[in-house]
Structure formats: C-alpha cells, structure tokens
Amino acid sequence: MSEASVADLLATVEQTPWLAVDIAGRRFFPAQAPRFAVPERPWPPPVQRGLELLGVRELYEHQVRAIDLIRSGNHVVVATPTASGKSLIYNLPVLEACHADRRTRALYLFPLKALAQDQRRALDSLAAGLFPTPTSAIYDGDTSASQRLRIRRDPPNVLFTNPDMLHLGILPSHEKWSEFFANLKFVVVDEVHTYRGVMGSHMAWVFRRLVRLCRLHGANPTFVCSSATIANPEELASNLTGLPMSAVLEGTAASPPKHMILLNGVDGAARKAIGLLQEGMKLGLRTIVYCKSRRMTELIAMWTGEREGEERERICAYRAGFLPEERREIEARLSSGELLAVVSTSALELGIDIGGLDLCILVGYPGSIMASLQRSGRVGRGGREAATFLIGHEDALDQYFMHHPEEFFALKAERAVINPDNAVIAARHMQCAAAEASLHRSDPLVRENAGLVADLVRGGELLQSLDGEEFFSKARQPHRGVALRGTGSTVVIMDMDSGERIGLVDGFRAVLETHPGAVYLHRGVTYVIADLDLETRMAKARRAKVSYYTRVRHEKSTEIIEVSATRPVFGAMVSLGRLKVTDQVTGYDRISTRGGRNLGTVPLDMPPLVFETQGVWIAIPESVRRQVEGEMAHFMGGIHALEHAAIGMMPLLVMTDRNDLGGISIPFHPQVGSAAVFIYDGLPGGCGLAEQAHAEYETLLERTARVIRDCACENGCPACVHSPKCGSGNRPIAKGAALMVLEGIMNAAPPVEAASQEFVPPRIEMTEPPAASVQDTILNPLPPDFRYAVLDLETRRSAQEVGGWHRADLMGVSCVVVYDSGADDFRDYGQEDVPRLVGELVEFDLVVGFNILRFDYAVLGGLSRFDFSSLPTLDILGSIHETLGYRLSLDHLARETLGAAKSASGMQALAWWKEGRIADIISYCRQDVAVTRDLFLFGARHGHLLFRNKAEKIVRVPVDWGVKLGG
Incomplete structure (x- = not known):
C-alpha cells in the first residue's frame, strides 16, 4: 500500500468532525536508518549460505552484539523493538552448533502454538543450506500420541514447545528424554515479557526445575531470552531463570515513519473504532484492531462486518478460545492478504507472521506502554508509512492519558514483576520437582527454601527419608494440579447441548466469572451459565439470545x-x-x-x-x-x-x-x-x-x-x-x-x-445537616447526555369505586404529567394520549416516579398492552422502603428535604375530575412531578434525602439511584 493511503486516512480523520474533535494528542516518529556490524568470527559456509538464501546480506549491530555474547557462552536477554530480527540472534548460533556437532540439542519455548509453527518455518528456511540438515519438531497439545513417541525416541536437534507442555509433558518424563537433556546446549525463551505476574511466578519455578534436571543429566545449556521493550529485561530474565544475564537493549534495525494519534472515545470507543476501521478498509489499508476483551473483539468484528456489505468476508475476529485450525486459517488468510482487517485480543500482539500491515487501532489503552509499543510495532513493516490510533475508553487510566497526552508520549516501558517467593506457587512446584527427581538436602532448591520444605514435610506433601537427607513427593505426578496461569486447577466451560468444550477459566476465579446466570460470549454466540460444579471443575452453558451482560456482586x-x-x-x-x-x-x-x-x-x-x-x-x-x-x-x-x-x-x-x-x-x-x-x-x-x-x-x-x-x-x-x-x-x-x-x-x-503512635479510638460526631434549598440541589448533578423523565398521574376513579387497590387497572386516567430533562419542560397527556406516552417513554434513559411501580404502571397497564415494567425505572418510594423497611409519604419527604409541600391530595383531584376542573388537576400533578424531580436530583447529588423520625429529629436516609453520574 502506498504512503498516500495512510496520509489519506489521516486527512480524512482531520476532516471528519466527530473524529477530529476528539484528537487528544499526536506524535510523528521519523524513519530510523539501520546500523550494521560484523560478528567476531565468520559463519561456517553452510550457515552463511542459509543467510544468503534468505536475502540477508548484513546483520544489524544489536544482532551481532547478542550473537557474540551467545557464542562466548553467556546467557543473554535481547529486548529490542518488534521486527528487529530477534529470531536470527538465536537461530544462527544454534545452527552453527548443530553443524559442528550433530548431537547438539536446543529447546525453543514459545507462549503460543502459532509462534512455534512460525518460528519452525523460519528456522527450516535458514537451515536449508546445511547438510545434513538439522532436524526440528513441534511437541505440543496438537501433536499426536504416535508422533510424541517418535520424537521422544529420536529427539530432533531443535524441539519447539510451550510452557504447558514443558511443565506437564516433558519435565515429569525427563527419563524418556535422557538423550535430549544430556545434549541440550541452548534454551531459547521467546517473548519472555509475557512471563510476568502469576504466570511469570509459575514459570520461574518451571525454569528452576528445568535447570535442575539439565544438571542431573550433565548439561549446562545457554539461555537466550527474547523480549519486547520493558524497563527491566535483565532483571526479569535473571529472576525467571535464576541465572546471570547479559542484556542487549538498543535496537539498530530500520524503522519506517509512523504516526501515533490519541483519540478520545469516552462517548463510544467502539463506535470510533468501527468508523476508523471502515475508513481504513475503504482505502485498502491492511488493518489490525486490538480490543481489551473477547466480547468487544467479537462485537466490533460483527458490527463492522454487518455494515461493510461485500467487504464482510475480508474482516474477521481472532482471539484465544478459537480452535487451533480456526486460528491457523485466520493467520494464513491475513498473511496472504485475503483478509484486509482482523479484530483481535492480545493473542496477535506477539510475533506471529501476519504480513505487512498499515494501520493499528487500539480500542482502549492496552494496560502498558510495552504492549502499546508491541502492538504498534506490528504495522509499517517493509518500510511503509504506518499509523496507530489509541482510542481512549471511559475508564480512569485511558482518560488520564487523553487529558495528559504528553505523559503518554513521555512514559518509558514498565517493569515486569514476578514473585517466585509466592508460597502457594512455590509449594506446588516443589512437589513437582520432588516427583521428577527426589530432593536432597544439598539440592539448591532445598537450601534456598528450607522453611517451605519443612512446612511441606509437616503437611505430608513431601515425605522425608529415614536419614532425613532426601525428600520425596507424596503424589506420583502432582503436575496436573498446577495451572500455570492461575493458582488452582482450571474449570472447563461446556456447551450443554453439543457437549463441546467452549472455554476454560482458572478455578480460583470460577465463582466470579462462571457462576450460574453468568453470560459467556464465544465466537459471536451468547451462552448463559446454567450450572457450576466446583468439585468436578465443570461449568455448563447453554446458548441463549440475551440483550445483557453480567457483573458479579460481592462483599x-x-x-x-x-x-x-x-x-x-x-x-x-x-x-x-x-x-x-x-x-x-x-x-x-x-x-x-x-x-x-x-x-x-x-x-x-x-x-x-x-x-x-x-x-x-x-x-x-x-x-x-x-x-x-x-x-x-x-x-x-x-x-x-x-x-x-x-x-x-x-x-x-x-x-x-x-x-x-x-x-x-x-x-x-x-x-x-x-x-x-x-x-x-x-x-x-x-x-x-x-x-x-x-x-x-x-x-x-x-x-x-x-x-x-x-x-x-x-x-x-x-x-x-x-x-x-x-x-x-x-x-x-x-x-x-x-x-x-x-x-x-x-x-x-x-x-x-x-x-x-498511640492508638486513639475514633470519635464519632453526630451533627445535623444544614438546611438545603431546592436551588442547592439542582446544580447539574447529572451528566448532560443523561435524559430522564419524571412521571405522575391522577385517576378518574378511586380504589373504593373499582373494588380495591389491586384493581388499579380499572381506575382510568384524568391526566398524566411527564417532566423531560432533555427539554426541561412538562408534558401533559390525557387518557386518549397513552399510546403516544408509551412511544415517548421508551426514549428515556430512566423514568422516575413515586410509587410508580406499584401504582402508576398498574393504572397505565389497564389502558395499554405495553409492559411498563420493562422501562428503566427508579421508584423513590420503593427505594426508601428498601432502605428503611417502612414507607414515607411524598409530602413528608418534600417538606423535610426541600422545604416544599404538596398543593393538594389525590382525593381532591378525584373531586376535581367529577367537577370537570382538568386545569386544576394538571396544575396539582405538575407540582407533584416537580417535587419528585427535585427529590431525585437532591438524592443524586447528596446521596441522601431527609425525613423527620419518631423522635422528631431530622435525619438522613441514604439513597443510591443506581444511575451513572458524571461527565
């Protein structure tokens, strides 16, 4: 795509009012020229031929620095920008070692299966010039049982795998891999920055177990770690592996010109993303959209596809939870250019080869500068001008950057933090280590964690030898009880009708995310969780069309x-x-x-x-x-x-x-x-x-x-x-x-x-609130775009005339008055206007009333088949009753809170109806609506209303109307 296309998009944004008005900040990053260098030792001719076949004439300066360190036996971490050629840094020394010694083995660890497949293709292409050609294989969850057996019996020179398979499949069976471990010269850990937080704390123990087993088999491999730009790559890699690390941090590859634009989406980030995506697709820009949730990923892809018509087949969602074959198909279509746009979660943040892209749209701040740089780095490959848009959501951090763009552009990459000392995680992996090979008192794992080992012995999880020198695991294989991405086992989400497994959730969070009634979205299909069984680790879900999502309440x-x-x-x-x-x-x-x-x-x-x-x-x-x-x-x-x-x-x-x-x-x-x-x-x-x-x-x-x-x-x-x-x-x-x-x-x-400090119990002072006027209560407590109605009505007949309050549907209407906050005026309706009333009520964000649910809606229900209970409604009387346990009259609350009072009563209004005094009824009803409105605004602003209790004290009744306040 030509540079003009990106420039055209930027011009379109600046000329589109609803986009241009929300540009919060922008930066242009000029192209960076590459810097090259030559390794200390030339490559063997077959390795050099492999480079030439790939069209690589020179190596970047940072590649050479890292390669020279690796060839000298140093453990290395490389943290340079996306598309800076990090794979060559470890592939070249590995292939050189394989050429020198056919017994050489290397373990390549990738967080995603797609990355492993990508990197295997890259390695095989580079190795094409060697004879005999080094062998490679992928050993992961998609590898068949027969293939696994062949790989274990005749391990390849380079084994590609992932953290879960290393933890669950390789380390527990290390005796079957004795030849591989005995000749292991390199361990490559790609995307090491992803091993942070809980998973990083787990991985620190997986690596310690790996190093321990390597030494038991007589190997001492060199670790090569590859990372995105973070503040502490050397510290992170060292804490993960337990080994000293040398860091290469400055990228010297060519970088294309790039634009970064901050766009405030507080009024609808998804809407702006869809608009940008549509404009980009019109210009033929190859685009990637990153969303912060699976639900938003699915929705944006679906909404944009619906609007694009013929282009709908050229846009697709991509996220974790898809089947492997579904992800491979999407990656291939994107790389080939068949797909013009993809909407993804962080699953496509890493270095999967998806071809050159022109436009990156971040729907919400990804949560770190590191991730922002990493995702932005996916565009502009091949020297083409590129653009990244960060669309700010309404949450606090996004809006902080929208109001302080200079801080966003000035921020440096964050530190990645892990905690190998997490007692829960450490205890689980210590049991795994003991199951893999018994622990001796002289073992570094035991010496460095003596207190933990003693606790595990006391708890019966580790069994101590008679002489006290050796420790064994009680369980034969405790590994399956250790989930690397959480602290417990995983819960499977199952489609009740098809029996298909549609997702996984960490067992610790299951009650928060897969409780009965929770909504779960998968590939555009909505499911509702019907049952959660924590003992069997199973959540059962059923397809359902619902117009809501769920949010858990907890104390x-x-x-x-x-x-x-x-x-x-x-x-x-x-x-x-x-x-x-x-x-x-x-x-x-x-x-x-x-x-x-x-x-x-x-x-x-x-x-x-x-x-x-x-x-x-x-x-x-x-x-x-x-x-x-x-x-x-x-x-x-x-x-x-x-x-x-x-x-x-x-x-x-x-x-x-x-x-x-x-x-x-x-x-x-x-x-x-x-x-x-x-x-x-x-x-x-x-x-x-x-x-x-x-x-x-x-x-x-x-x-x-x-x-x-x-x-x-x-x-x-x-x-x-x-x-x-x-x-x-x-x-x-x-x-x-x-x-x-x-x-x-x-x-x-x-x-x-x-x-x-000396502890002093807090002194609670009881004070009465100062009197408040109506004027004090209505100084714009609600956002300007929040439109609410306040409704009251008077009837033609009394409860006695229709046979009781339970027959309110027979009372009829003498008048209905609605206050419209959007227009700041009152509207009057007669009984014949009820259909028009219904059509207008559905337009409001909230309908407010006093006893509206039990009375007003019941009266209107006798005149219309519309389900009034479906309206978003606040019943002030109901709210007060829920808090106090008893009811207060509108007149009482108005007098004590507002210093106002009702001008008449319902009985008086019935008498006026019989006398034909409609104007008086409307005037009285309007006054009730105004009082109800002012009570609502007072409560929205102050969080309470006032009333006089039985001791004749004016006191607060706390209220929370449940509306979204603020701008």
Whole structure:
C-alpha cells in the first residue's frame, strides 16, 4: 500500500468532525536508518549460505552484539523493538552448533502454538543450506500420541514447545528424554515479557526445575531470552531463570515513519473504532484492531462486518478460545492478504507472521506502554508509512492519558514483576520437582527454601527419608494440579447441548466469572451459565439470545496477617504485608448491552473465596476523616472512590491490569486503628504488584489525585472513580470526598513513626445537616447526555369505586404529567394520549416516579398492552422502603428535604375530575412531578434525602439511584 493511503486516512480523520474533535494528542516518529556490524568470527559456509538464501546480506549491530555474547557462552536477554530480527540472534548460533556437532540439542519455548509453527518455518528456511540438515519438531497439545513417541525416541536437534507442555509433558518424563537433556546446549525463551505476574511466578519455578534436571543429566545449556521493550529485561530474565544475564537493549534495525494519534472515545470507543476501521478498509489499508476483551473483539468484528456489505468476508475476529485450525486459517488468510482487517485480543500482539500491515487501532489503552509499543510495532513493516490510533475508553487510566497526552508520549516501558517467593506457587512446584527427581538436602532448591520444605514435610506433601537427607513427593505426578496461569486447577466451560468444550477459566476465579446466570460470549454466540460444579471443575452453558451482560456482586473483608514494611507517605502511614482476604459473592447484575442500564440484581448463594495474598494499605488519619465529615461529605464514598481511582492508576507503576488487583476500603479497620484503603494482588500468594506500589506510593497518590481533579464530571464516572468490576456496583461513591481525603493526606505534615503512635479510638460526631434549598440541589448533578423523565398521574376513579387497590387497572386516567430533562419542560397527556406516552417513554434513559411501580404502571397497564415494567425505572418510594423497611409519604419527604409541600391530595383531584376542573388537576400533578424531580436530583447529588423520625429529629436516609453520574 502506498504512503498516500495512510496520509489519506489521516486527512480524512482531520476532516471528519466527530473524529477530529476528539484528537487528544499526536506524535510523528521519523524513519530510523539501520546500523550494521560484523560478528567476531565468520559463519561456517553452510550457515552463511542459509543467510544468503534468505536475502540477508548484513546483520544489524544489536544482532551481532547478542550473537557474540551467545557464542562466548553467556546467557543473554535481547529486548529490542518488534521486527528487529530477534529470531536470527538465536537461530544462527544454534545452527552453527548443530553443524559442528550433530548431537547438539536446543529447546525453543514459545507462549503460543502459532509462534512455534512460525518460528519452525523460519528456522527450516535458514537451515536449508546445511547438510545434513538439522532436524526440528513441534511437541505440543496438537501433536499426536504416535508422533510424541517418535520424537521422544529420536529427539530432533531443535524441539519447539510451550510452557504447558514443558511443565506437564516433558519435565515429569525427563527419563524418556535422557538423550535430549544430556545434549541440550541452548534454551531459547521467546517473548519472555509475557512471563510476568502469576504466570511469570509459575514459570520461574518451571525454569528452576528445568535447570535442575539439565544438571542431573550433565548439561549446562545457554539461555537466550527474547523480549519486547520493558524497563527491566535483565532483571526479569535473571529472576525467571535464576541465572546471570547479559542484556542487549538498543535496537539498530530500520524503522519506517509512523504516526501515533490519541483519540478520545469516552462517548463510544467502539463506535470510533468501527468508523476508523471502515475508513481504513475503504482505502485498502491492511488493518489490525486490538480490543481489551473477547466480547468487544467479537462485537466490533460483527458490527463492522454487518455494515461493510461485500467487504464482510475480508474482516474477521481472532482471539484465544478459537480452535487451533480456526486460528491457523485466520493467520494464513491475513498473511496472504485475503483478509484486509482482523479484530483481535492480545493473542496477535506477539510475533506471529501476519504480513505487512498499515494501520493499528487500539480500542482502549492496552494496560502498558510495552504492549502499546508491541502492538504498534506490528504495522509499517517493509518500510511503509504506518499509523496507530489509541482510542481512549471511559475508564480512569485511558482518560488520564487523553487529558495528559504528553505523559503518554513521555512514559518509558514498565517493569515486569514476578514473585517466585509466592508460597502457594512455590509449594506446588516443589512437589513437582520432588516427583521428577527426589530432593536432597544439598539440592539448591532445598537450601534456598528450607522453611517451605519443612512446612511441606509437616503437611505430608513431601515425605522425608529415614536419614532425613532426601525428600520425596507424596503424589506420583502432582503436575496436573498446577495451572500455570492461575493458582488452582482450571474449570472447563461446556456447551450443554453439543457437549463441546467452549472455554476454560482458572478455578480460583470460577465463582466470579462462571457462576450460574453468568453470560459467556464465544465466537459471536451468547451462552448463559446454567450450572457450576466446583468439585468436578465443570461449568455448563447453554446458548441463549440475551440483550445483557453480567457483573458479579460481592462483599469483601480483610485481615492483616503480617506487616513487612511501614513508612510515611505525605501525611499518612503506608504499610506492606500479608493479608487474608474473604470474598463472598452475593449475586450478579444484568447490565443492558445497549445503554449500560442495570436490569436487575439476581441473588446467589456461593461459597466464599478465602485466600492469602500481598497487599499495601494506607491508614487514613483521623484528622482527615473529621475534616471530610465536617464538610458534610460522604467519607465512606470518598475512600471507596479513592480505592477505585488508585487501582486504575496502578498500571502506570507496574505492568499489570486492574483485573489482577483487588481493593477494599474500610471506614474503620480494627487492626489499623483508623479508616484504611487496601490494594492487594488479586490471586493467592501475590505476584509482587503490591510491593511495587508500596515503593512508589507517593507517585500513586499524586496521579490518583490528578485524574480525579481533572475529570469534568460532577459526582464520579468511569473516567475517574467508577470501576467496571466493583462488587457493590460503585455504591457508595463520592468523588468530591475522595479529593478531600487525598488533599488532606498530601497537605498534612508527615506522621510520627508507626511504632511510637498511640492508638486513639475514633470519635464519632453526630451533627445535623444544614438546611438545603431546592436551588442547592439542582446544580447539574447529572451528566448532560443523561435524559430522564419524571412521571405522575391522577385517576378518574378511586380504589373504593373499582373494588380495591389491586384493581388499579380499572381506575382510568384524568391526566398524566411527564417532566423531560432533555427539554426541561412538562408534558401533559390525557387518557386518549397513552399510546403516544408509551412511544415517548421508551426514549428515556430512566423514568422516575413515586410509587410508580406499584401504582402508576398498574393504572397505565389497564389502558395499554405495553409492559411498563420493562422501562428503566427508579421508584423513590420503593427505594426508601428498601432502605428503611417502612414507607414515607411524598409530602413528608418534600417538606423535610426541600422545604416544599404538596398543593393538594389525590382525593381532591378525584373531586376535581367529577367537577370537570382538568386545569386544576394538571396544575396539582405538575407540582407533584416537580417535587419528585427535585427529590431525585437532591438524592443524586447528596446521596441522601431527609425525613423527620419518631423522635422528631431530622435525619438522613441514604439513597443510591443506581444511575451513572458524571461527565
């Protein structure tokens, strides 16, 4: 594709108002000229011929530096940009060694099967000039039993595999691989940056087990690690392998000119992505779209395909969960040019060869600068000009970058963190190591983990020899109980009708993600989980057409088990330590896919998740709490909002996703002695994220305060303090109070050391709220694009006349009044206008009323076959009753909250109907609607209404209308 095509797209974006207005920032990165060098020793002629057959005349400077280190026997990690020729760095020394000694063996480890197939083809092409040609084979889950047997009996020079097969298939059977291990000279670990967090913590033990078995077989292989650009490749590779590493970090390959554009999609990131994708396809640009979820991947591909008509066959979704043959077909079609566009999750982030691409669209910040660079690096190959668009979602981190683009462009790649000391993970792999070959007291694994071994012995998981020198595994093969991507076994998701396996989920997260009623999307097909059996590790799903997705509701508590570090941060103490977290699922919300409305909560009775992990917590000083409450702000809502925003900012400090983290905000924690906000690693044992947060907590607080302060919303929104995974549905949330808490901490003097602090129980001050006027309550508490209606009606007949309140459908309508927030006016309807009323009500985001569900809708139901209960409705009376357990009248709430009162009564309105005084009825009904509206706005802004209790005290009744506040 010509350079003009990319330029045309950029011009189109700038000339399209709904796109141009949301350009938040842009950078142009000019082309980089390559730098070449010559290795210290020339290649053997057959290897040199292989290079020439591939058309490689010269090697880049960084390739040569790494190759010279490898040839000298050094363990090496190479962290250079995408498409910088990293595969040649390990292939050339391996082929050279195979040429010198036919017994040479190499193990190539790739995180994806497609990568292994790709790299095998590249190796075979390079090896074509050698005679005899080195052999290669792939040994993974797709390899048949007969092929596996042949490979074990006659191992190839180069064996391609993946972490799971190494862990489950090769290491436990190392005796069958004795020839391979005895001659193993190289271990190549590609995409090493993917081994971080929980999986990285597992892989650190897999590599330690591998190194141990190599030494038992008399081998000492050289490790070559390949990584994307991260801040600590040398540290990560060394922590993973337990070996010293030499790092090559500067890329010297040619780089084409590239554009990076930040586009704010707060009003609809998917819509903007579809628009960009369609424009790119019109220009013939080969495009890749990256989404943050499988559901969004499927939806964008489906929506764009529907709109493109004849081009629909040239766009496809790609994600984990597809069958291997489905993924291979998509990769081949993309590489050949048959596909013009692919919509993918992170599954295509890595170096699978999919040909040259022109345009990259990131739908949402990928979670790290590393991933942003890696995905952007997929375009512009072959020297062509390329463009990457980052479309910001409405969540906090995306919006932080949209408002501070200069920080995005200035950020360096993050650190990849692992925690080999995770006690849960370490214990499981120690048992695996003992099962592979008994452990001796002199074994480095035993010496370095003596306490763990002693615990396993006490627990009966390791059996000690009579002389105490040797340790054996109780289980013959404990490996299958160790899931590398989690801390427990996996749960299989099964289609109940076809019997087909449609997905896997980590057993630890199963109750959160595959509970009964959960919606699961696979290849554009919606399933609903019908049953979850944790004992058999099976979730049963059935196809169903639903217009909602599900979000789990849960309640959490935490106990501090051990404090490992405490230090002052601004005016508060921040601690790091071990926590016991109890997470109890209570139900799930059904959220409309169009509009995001909560369609209702379904209760669940599930076993609690109880686990230990690492966490960091800040003790909120009492002075800050008193200051916030003295301003009549919602303190609990404030620390809850602070928790959400801080978790949202965590990926700026460490390479993680907010889903890897958990949080709890507590107004009084007895062990802390004050209010506290906890952030913890979201899986048992922890993976080092909390430790990094503790080290950089000042930065975390500063950025958290900035994202809250800069957000244009009034009361909080997904761009600042709302969390998509909040177990309480983002209730209570108080943006203003969060900022007050942060400013109180950051402006206070440093506290005295924790050891010298004396615990003072918090003093709870009971104060009455100041009187509030209606004018104080309606200063734009709702976002401008949120359109709601307030409805009230008067009837023609009384309950007595129709035989009781249960026959409200027979009462008829004298008038209906609706307030339209969009037009800021009142509309009047008669009984004959009910069909028109129905047509207009469905356009609102919310319908508000007082006793509307039990009365108004029942009356209207007698005049229309429309299901009024299907409308998104807030019943203020019902909300109050749910909280208090008893009902309050509209007149009572209006008098105490607003200083207003009803102008008449329902009985008076019935009398006016008989007298034909319609104008008086409408006037009275309008006044009721206005009062109901003002109560709604007051509650939306303040989180409470006021009423007078039996002791004649004016008190607050907390309310949460469940609407999405903010801008």
